[in-house]
Amino acid sequence: MSIDYALVQAINTLFYASILFLIASGLSLIYGIMRILNLAHGSFYMLGAYISYTAAMLWIGPTPAGFVAGFVLSLAFLAAVGALTERILIRPLYSKPSELQLLLTFALMIALDDVVKMIWGPEYKSFTKLPWGYMSIGHYSVPIYMLVVIASSTIIGLLLWWFFAKTTIGKQMRAAAYNPEIAAALGMNTDLLFVSAFALGSALSGFAGAMASPILTAYPGMGTDAIVLSFAVIVIGGMGSILGSVVGALIAAIARTVMVIVYPLLEVALIYIVMIIVLLVKPTGLFGKEIVERR
Amino acid sequence: MKILVKSIWTKLGGIDVLRGVTLEISSTSSIALIGRNGAGKTTLLRTILGILKPYRGSIVVEKGGEQIQTTRMKPYKIARLGIGYVPQGRMIFPDLTVEENLEVAYGSPVPSDVLEWIYTIIPDLKKLRKRLGMYLSGGEQQMLAIARALVRRPKILLLDEPLEGLAPRIVKTITKTLRDIREEGVGLFITEPGNIKRIKPLAEKAYGIDRGEIVYSGNVDGILQDPVARRRIWGL
Ligand SMILES: Nc1ncnc2c1ncn2[C@@H]1O[C@H](COP(=O)(O)OP(=O)(O)OP(=O)(O)O)[C@@H](O)[C@H]1O
Numbered sequence: 191m192s193i194d195y196a197l198v199q200a201i202n203t204l205f206y207a208s209i210l211f212l213i214a215s216g217l218s219l220i221y222g223i224m225r226i227l228n229l230a231h232g233s234f235y236m237l238g239a240y241i242s243y244t245a246a247m248l249w250i251g252p253t254p255a256g257f258v259a260g261f262v263l264s265l266a267f268l269a270a271v272g273a274l275t276e277r278i279l280i281r282p283l284y285s286k287p288s289e290l291q292l293l294l295t296f297a298l299m300i301a302l303d304d305v306v307k308m309i310w311g312p313e314y315k316s317f318t319k320l321p322w323g324y325m326s327i328g329h330y331s332v333p334i335y336m337l338v339v340i341a342s343s344t345i346i347g348l349l350l351w352w353f354f355a356k357t358t359i360g361k362q363m364r365a366a367a368y369n370p371e372i373a374a375a376l377g378m379n380t381d382l383l384f385v386s387a388f389a390l391g392s393a394l395s396g397f398a399g400a401m402a403s404p405i406l407t408a409y410p411g412m413g414t415d416a417i418v419l420s421f422a423v424i425v426i427g428g429m430g431s432i433l434g435s436v437v438g439a440l441i442a443a444i445a446r447t448v449m450v451i452v453y454p455l456l457e458v459a460l461i462y463i464v465m466i467i468v469l470l471v472k473p474t475g476l477f478g479k480e481i482v483e484r485r
Numbered sequence: 486m487k488i489l490v491k492s493i494w495t496k497l498g499g500i501d502v503l504r505g506v507t508l509e510i511s512s513t514s515s516i517a518l519i520g521r522n523g524a525g526k527t528t529l530l531r532t533i534l535g536i537l538k539p540y541r542g543s544i545v546v547e548k549g550g551e552q553i554q555t556t557r558m559k560p561y562k563i564a565r566l567g568i569g570y571v572p573q574g575r576m577i578f579p580d581l582t583v584e585e586n587l588e589v590a591y592g593s594p595v596p597s598d599v600l601e602w603i604y605t606i607i608p609d610l611k612k613l614r615k616r617l618g619m620y621l622s623g624g625e626q627q628m629l630a631i632a633r634a635l636v637r638r639p640k641i642l643l644l645d646e647p648l649e650g651l652a653p654r655i656v657k658t659i660t661k662t663l664r665d666i667r668e669e670g671v672g673l674f675i676t677e678p679g680n681i682k683r684i685k686p687l688a689e690k691a692y693g694i695d696r697g698e699i700v701y702s703g704n705v706d707g708i709l710q711d712p713v714a715r716r717r718i719w720g721l
């Protein structure tokens with residue numbers, strides 16, 4: 191194996207890990223703060239992908255401006271969708287058995303697939319062009335776009351860490367995660383904290399979709415693939431931990447690359463094997479805290 | 486400021502836990518609520534704070550000559566009227582430091598004058614500023630829970646069994662701290678499972694509660710002489 195080839199595979203792996211991290215950290219922070227497992231989280235990823243496609247291929251054209259517009263639009267749109275989902279669909283169910291939340295978000299996931307088919311049709315949507323050109327590594331050529339995605343995801347990871355470690359609202363979200371009733375009785379607006387956390391987590395997923403689709407295309411059902419993979423990432427890394435999402439995403443991406451090299455037909459199989467091993471050895475995930483059932 | 490609780494009924498799991506409770510809490514007095522385990526003390530505090538909603542009766546906060554209906558208000562709005570809460574079991578946020586516990590309750594980094602005020606009332610906390618909640622002893626947690634309830638400079642503090650489960654020496658310290666807070670012009674409402682001797686130095690008046698009903702209202706010593714209170718609270 192040449193150095194060039196290894197470098198290309200490393201970039202591929204980091205690109206894939208960046209996308210997985212963005213989706214999984216959103217899912218994990220929503221679960222960590224609200225104990226809501228949003229099965230439609232992957233569908234938000236899909237919506238982000240289609241919005242990015244629409245902006246870059248249908249409206250503005252595959253220029254850097256078109257792509258950046260797509261990223262910003264997806265981020266904003268999915269933040270709004272997340273806020274509305276929490277406010278209208280999920281809030282009435284906080285005091286109800288958690289099966290209801292699962293059923294409801296499952297229904298939303300199915301419905302969004304149909305919405306996407308209705309608006310954009312059932313076929314795959316490919317981007318004809320990537321912005322920012324290519325870089326050659328030996329006789330391989332790697333899109334600079336991938337490096338932009340890796341850098342963006344790294345910056346977002348650092349911002350998330352800063353947000354939860356340093357800002358009052360981030361700390362209030364952690365307080366509300368521990369005990370929402372006490373937080374509210376102490377004067378914290380938990381409604382606002384929850385709707386913001388849900389919007390933030392959903393926006394991360396939408397942004398992930400927007401960044402992924404130029405390479406991985408957009409198609410109905412991609413949300414289901416994404417949610418299943420991000421479960422694996424979270425199980426490996428641990429629920430409710432940003433560092434866990436980073437490590438989980440890296441491990442999953444490495445496992446995928448290994449399979450792509452040795453047996454591409456089973457691209458994601460090793461991810462699930464790792465997941466099962468972690469579940470057996472350390473059920474809380476590598477960096478997970480004990481998550482207490484709240485109600 | 487006053488909290489007027491007017492014959493409230495609150496259900497938990499289909500059972501009437503509060504059954505027509507009427508009482509008055511004021512920023513100019515210190516009141517004990519005495520009742521044994523399961524009498525409904527915590528339920529009463531949680532209802533006053535809006536965490537639980539009574540299905541009958543009402544709660545009014547009297548503030549600056551205004552009558553504010555809080556029966557259906559959100560807990561955070563009730564808290565911001567000037568009501569501090571020290572929950573049973575302290576409920577310190579374990580992965581936040583002492584100062585961060587204060588910060589989240591205040592809503593932004595606590596201004597230095599408020600911090601200074603808190604550290605003059607509870608000096609022991611100052612050297613624990615950077616320690617995580619999970620590493621505090623029971624007494625330290627109780628101090629922090631009190632401090633956390635004070636950061637918004639409330640007029641009334643609701644304290645749920647603040648002396649329970651602490652060593653006698655710590656009980657003494659907390660008692661002194663609460664008396665200082667009273668001196669600062671903050672009204673206290675303190676629940677106590679049954680130890681009159683330790684609550685006496687803290688309370689000017691007492692209510693007795695049993696099975697969701699107020700069974701006594703009067704001075705603290707009187708509760709031990711009252712036949713109804715003796716029978717229902719202590720089974721004598
Ligand atoms: N979630 C619940 N569902 C049903 N009943 C409950 C629930 N929570 C509390 N209760 C019951 O309500 C009654 C009053 O409980 P509460 O916690 O208010 O008592 P308390 O006076 O604070 O007792 P303690 O001294 O043990 O703290 C008890 O009989 C308790 O069993």
Ligand SMILES: [Mg+2]
Pocket residue numbers: 526527528573645
């Ligand atoms: Mg209690």
